[in-house]
Amino acid sequence: MGRRIAQARHEAGLSQREVAERIGVITRAYQNYEAGIRIPWRKLDPIAAALGTSKEWLLRGEAGEPASPSELVARLGEIERLLRELLERLPPPPGGPAAA
Numbered sequence: 001m002g003r004r005i006a007q008a009r010h011e012a013g014l015s016q017r018e019v020a021e022r023i024g025v026i027t028r029a030y031q032n033y034e035a036g037i038r039i040p041w042r043k044l045d046p047i048a049a050a051l052g053t054s055k056e057w058l059l060r061g062e063a064g065e066p067a068s069p070s071e072l073v074a075r076l077g078e079i080e081r082l083l084r085e086l087l088e089r090l091p092p093p094p095g096g097p098a099a100a
Contacts, residue, residue: 002036004058008051009034022050 009019020030023046032038033047040047048055056062 001039001058002034004061005047005051006034008053008058012051019047019050023047
């Protein structure tokens, strides 16, 4: 996402300081967004507005409509499956159910 934010800023002809001022953060915080150090969840709408792009493009690199409810349900199902796989790989906690 940071690369897309930087790309949109360059295309808008703005400096990092200018965007930071427009969205109400210090320049260093904005630099962290572009560097991918921090994800600007609370600032996505203001960043998109300041850079003249959509939140969807910043998030996914896609223009257009957000994901449909059925797409979101499918994505959540995949996330749930991946989490289950990860949990199965973890050793049981000491004194946990496996110790009984």
